[in-house]
Amino acid sequence: MSLNIGHLIEEWARGLLRDPGQYVAPRALRECTVCDFEGRFMTGPGRRERRCPNCGSRERDRIIGLFMRREGLTVTGKRVLHMAPEAAFRRTWPAAPGYVAADLVPTRTSERRVDITAIDFPDARFDLIICNHVLEHVDADAKAIGELYRVLDPKGVAIISVPVAADRLTTWTPPADMPRTEVDHICGLGHVRLYGMDFEDRLRAPGFRVERITFSSAENERHRLADEIVHLCRKDRA
Ligand SMILES: [Zn+2]
Incomplete structure (x- = not known):
């Protein structure tokens, strides 16, 4: 897996605007099947833990x-x-x-x-x-x-x-x-x-x-x- 630092920063910043509560809510460790990232997923439209922060899947x-x-x-x-x-x-x-x-x-x-x-x-x-x-x-x-x-x-x-x-x-x-x-x-x-x-x-x-x-x-x-x-x-x- 390669870390996409630029995109990670973008997703984390967007996550702060979209749903700041997600950073203190319990989030499971997930694995992205697109980019192989392992870690915590981000809130997307209408749902928590929706987006992979590394590739945006x-x-x-x-x-x-x-x-x-x-x-x-x-x-x-x-x-x-x-x-x-x-x-x-x-x-x-x-x-x-x-x-x-x-x-x-x-x-x-x-x-x-x-x-x-x-x-x-x-x-x-x-x-x-x-x-x-x-x-x-x-x-x-x-x-x-x-x-x-x-x-x-x-x-x-x-x-x-x-x-x-x-x-x-x-x-x-x-x-x-x-x-x-x-x-x-x-x-x-x-x-x-x-x-x-x-x-x-x-x-x-x-x-x-x-x-x-x-x-x-x-x-x-x-x-x-x-x-x-x-x-x-x-x-x-x-
Ligand atoms: Zn991914």
Whole structure:
């Protein structure tokens, strides 16, 4: 593990503003699956012990980190498409020639412009695709999922997640004339729909075989993973 001193200072300072009480509250020793940091996690939006202070990972980042650890999967030597990359991964992963950090509008963490509904790469181009909390912002999500399917190698894996309302069986799309502020209030800021438990069916539509990344309660304790659902999508038949 390498200590990211600049980021640690930033997180501790932010923690002082966000929740000064956390420094005197009992906090367990945790381990980050993204950067391997061991120590006390920091308060994030709405929840204590949410962020790794060393890389800034959140629960879903660490669920992905856990899966990659188990599989011995790294970005080195792989052809990777990372949509809207999370800063925690960018801070931790070494620069790798096959790694594409992409977004519709390039940001601090992404260099390559990619429209997820028309990905300008050939079929079966990537061994690993990571696409978290992107599809809820995309109008043509079925088209986007079809594109992720198309550019994934037959032996590859796509890691995909969206915010899912666990109490909803079906996805809700707001009426076209609903004011944006009301949509934001119901679906989340900038989201164009509220996914329900049928999200997996949407992933299966182009042909993906879908599993979830699962973890034990001990792993949940150790790495602070929470109840987010992260999907593994493959093209091969198990
Ligand atoms: Zn970390």
